[in-house]
Amino acid sequence: MSGSPWSAVSSCTEACVTGNSPQTGPGRALTLRRYAALAATLAGTAAAGRRLGAAEEVRRRARLLLADLGVTLLCEADGLAVPVPGAGTGTLVVANHISWLDVLALLAVQPATVLAKREVGQWPVVGTLARRAGTRFIDRGRPRDLPVTVRELGVLLRSGETVIVFPEGTTWCSAPGGPFRRATFQAALDAGAPVRPVTVSYSCRGGPSTLPAFVGEGSFAASLRRVAAARGLTVRVTAHPALQPSGHDRRSLAALAHAAVSGAARSPVGG
Structure with missing residues (x-):
């Protein structure tokens, strides 16, 4: 895949990820309650059928x-x-990529069609919602x-x-990550x-965190455990002009978009 617009390689590894140690007692009980709530929502999502095609239902489930x-x-x-008065065209939303949680956060703000790698459709939690919401999957191979x-x-x-x-084509432990691949910007031009x-x-608890990052050789299950055990985890979605x-x-669209995303990433993260 050398030279492919989707052959992005991240320098991030599991060593970049800092997070909670396995918890016992009250902390473990909280994690188990979260798993139970998650399972109930996923069951409802799987049973939603055609209702999940409605934008507000996608937002609510996310x-x-x-x-x-x-x-x-x-x-x-x-x-x-x-909104584009008189044109009726949609919007190409381009974001940096850190975690599988990114998809949930963005759909919670704006129900949309997501372009994701093929493997996402097989993941628990995100995959269920993504498939039901009409995500387009791409095989980077x-x-x-x-x-x-x-x-x-x-x-x-x-x-x-x-x-x-x-457009980064892969995940990084934090923003800003890698360069934006330009291919999908052609869709906006067309x-x-x-x-x-x-x-x-x-x-996490008011300070920047790499805990949710899904990078390197880590498994989805391990990432999910870290997130479910976390206290005070916040995701911020910052929309630019x-x-x-x-x-x-x-090329110029990708450069401007990357500058906007990276500029905000270098600002202090609010809690």
Whole structure:
């Protein structure tokens, strides 16, 4: 896959991740209660059927899953979509990528079609919601499929859909992470759709945290255990001013979006 827009490699490993030690007593009881609440919400999500195709139902389920895990969501915006008067196009939301929790946080703010790697569909928690919400999955081992995926994203944007992508192509332990791959920005150019840069960041008990990161050779189960055992974990979604595609190519759009996301990431994380 050398040279592929999706052949991103992160320098982050499990050593980057700091988190809670295994808990006993009251801490363990809290973790078990969270698992029970999570299982109940997932069962309801699996049984929701066509109702989960409704935007507000996706938002509600995503917020429930975050609450089940004890994660506080902070976002000043009511949504991430950018209205385009007279055009009816959707918005390409581009965010940095740290954790599987990113997907839940973004869907809790803006129900949308998510472009995710194929493996996400097999994960517990996120995979269930992602599949039911109509996520588009991409096989990064098949770079020849990328132009088709970009065309499909363009069709969605032209139809008024909001689309969420993670242009870094892989996860990093914190923001800012890696460079933005440019391919998906072509969908916004083709559709004449605005691009909304978004920064996702995490804190725990008021300080920046790498605890939710899903990087290196770590397993989903281990990451889930860390999150479920955490106290005071917060995810912040920071929406930046939209970028209009007119006058840009995908290189300049990607550069501007990355600058917006990275600039916010270097600011202090609020609790």
